[in-house]
Amino acid sequence: MLPQSFDVLTERFEKSLRALMQNLGPQLISRAQLGLTPGQFVMLYFIHQEGQCSVSKLAEKMEVAPSGITAMVDRMEKSGFVNRVRDTLDRRVVNIALTVSGEEKLNQVLHVRQQIVQHCLRQLDPDDFASFVCTLESLSSIANATNIGEFAGSLVKER
DSSP states (O other): OOHHHHHHHHHHHHHHHHHHHHHHSTHHHHHTTOSOOHHHHHHHHHHHHHSEEEHHHHHHHHTSOHHHHHHHHHHHHHTTSEEEEEOSSOTTOEEEEEOHHHHHHHHHHHHHHHHHHHHHHTTSOHHHHHHHHHHHHHHHHHHHHSOHHHHHHHHHHHO
């Protein structure tokens, strides 16, 4: 493959990835009008994964300041999706847990999202889809194994 064609394919890949993320990523939550913002969906999902989650851990996972998480938790608590729960070992620590309503809302959003994604994927040729998934899994493994910070640092030094 010629370097130019690799560059062109890389541009096409990046453009398609941006379009996919715009249409099937967090913005899908807003566009489907499911009663949650993308940030609220991500928060519910993280809490669901952890069972309970401290404000500081949520802030770290969502890459926002703890004060921003506190404001989001306040809104989610008013909506009945989460509760604040004192840690049994350290009463100073406040954990956030999903309510039954929060679990139901998360499951509703996940179901709708899955149906939309499947609708799009069913439009692909089955053989192309299978090949695409294998390639995507390979790319994911490569990205997971790459030390992005170190790699980016070496690129900056080259300039």
